[in-house]
Amino acid sequence: MTDAAECEPKPVEQDRDEREDAHLDDIEEGAGCTEIWEHLAEKREE
Template identity: 85%
Template structure:
């Protein structure tokens, strides 16, 4: 049996890729549809 300190698990595939919802990271929790729509529209303009 190997020592736990020697264990180097491979990162999960999801951890290595950008999350599908990463573009919503700067939206406040609890924001509604209107706030999300406005945020996405602003990002498109940039």
């Protein structure tokens, strides 16, 4: 049996536009709910 800490999954290669979270690429890491909501609202207006 192996520990989960030893598991090193390989990243799945996908085009940025195909990823489910691609619409969040412009958001800084650590952004909160308000920043994400504002970003999505701005994208909707475009």
